[in-house]
Amino acid sequence: MRVSFTKMHGLGNDFVVLDARAQDLPALDKARAAAIADRNTGIGCDQLIVLEPSDTADFRMRIYNHDGGEVGACGNATRAVALLHGSEARIETSGGLLVASPTAGGASVDMGEPRFDWDAIPLEYPMDTFSMPVSWEMLADPGAVNVGNPHVIFFVEDTDAVPLDRLGPEIENDSLFPERVNVNVATVENRGRIRLRVWERGAGLTRACGTGACATAVHAIRRKLVDSPVTVALPGGELEIAWQPGGSIRMTGPATESFRGSFEWDDFA
Numbered sequence: 001m002r003v004s005f006t007k008m009h010g011l012g013n014d015f016v017v018l019d020a021r022a023q024d025l026p027a028l029d030k031a032r033a034a035a036i037a038d039r040n041t042g043i044g045c046d047q048l049i050v051l052e053p054s055d056t057a058d059f060r061m062r063i064y065n066h067d068g069g070e071v072g073a074c075g076n077a078t079r080a081v082a083l084l085h086g087s088e089a090r091i092e093t094s095g096g097l098l099v100a101s102p103t104a105g106g107a108s109v110d111m112g113e114p115r116f117d118w119d120a121i122p123l124e125y126p127m128d129t130f131s132m133p134v135s136w137e138m139l140a141d142p143g144a145v146n147v148g149n150p151h152v153i154f155f156v157e158d159t160d161a162v163p164l165d166r167l168g169p170e171i172e173n174d175s176l177f178p179e180r181v182n183v184n185v186a187t188v189e190n191r192g193r194i195r196l197r198v199w200e201r202g203a204g205l206t207r208a209c210g211t212g213a214c215a216t217a218v219h220a221i222r223r224k225l226v227d228s229p230v231t232v233a234l235p236g237g238e239l240e241i242a243w244q245p246g247g248s249i250r251m252t253g254p255a256t257e258s259f260r261g262s263f264e265w266d267d268f269a
């Protein structure tokens with residue numbers, strides 16, 4: 001059967017969006033999700049996004065990483081589907097309910113409240129997630145935050161000097177993180193700006209990571225390194241993150257529809 005899709009991105013973090021409300025999509029398993037996301041033999045994307053009907057929100061958004069694994073949150077994709085929706089959207093995700101409002105050329109999203117308890121990240125055993133007594137070579141003293149998905153955050157003098165292509169997968173797959181983890185390496189430039197690179201769980205180095213920007217901004221605000229709102233500059237561009245302790249995170253930034261197409265479902269068994 002032919003399946004229609006919309007190709008989108010948020011600051012270069014790219015998505016294939018399938019709307020299961022407009023077409024009868026067969027069940028999606030890990031192998032097929034990875035085959036569609038494959039940049040050599042598939043359509044190609046960092047994450048595959050499926051929109052479904054919801055009893056509790058305007059629609060449900062399911063998120064599959066490049067490796068086919070289903071996960072609970074994707075900040076950049078949330079802005080993209082809000083752009084598609086065209087008006088304020090209440091979005092059900094397995095990481096919680098999100099509320100997104102389109103802005104000129106993108107969206108502003110209430111990403112919910114961050115969680116900090118070791119078993120909410122989750123970690124393999126109890127630990128202070130504000131200042132974790134662990135290190136991998138030059139990456140030390142991280143924090144951990146769950147924003148619907150798990151993030152570990154390291155502050156360094158120069159994020160561009162870190163061999164994240166080598167240390168990212170090592171940390172992502174460390175047994176300290178039973179659900180694996182997104183690895184954020186950030187440089188605080190001043191009290192209003194953070195430079196960030198992310199090794200994403202199940203997707204590797206991406207041009208941007210919305211939840212990574214949220215988790216990093218929250219951790220920097222907790223450590224009193226920056227004020228709120230703060231600009232997070234990723235390789236693909238900038239996001240604005242606002243958060244006060246006890247409240248929810250607000251992420252604002254661009255979203256882009258690249259093109260629409262279709263493919264033969266059975267081509268990706």
Ligand SMILES: N[C@H](CCC[C@H](N)C(=O)O)C(=O)O
Pocket residue numbers: 013046047065071072073074075076077149150182200201202203208209210211212
């Ligand atoms: N790799 C992430 C999902 C996508 C996050 C990123 N694309 C974003 O914009 O938040 C995870 O496994 O939790």
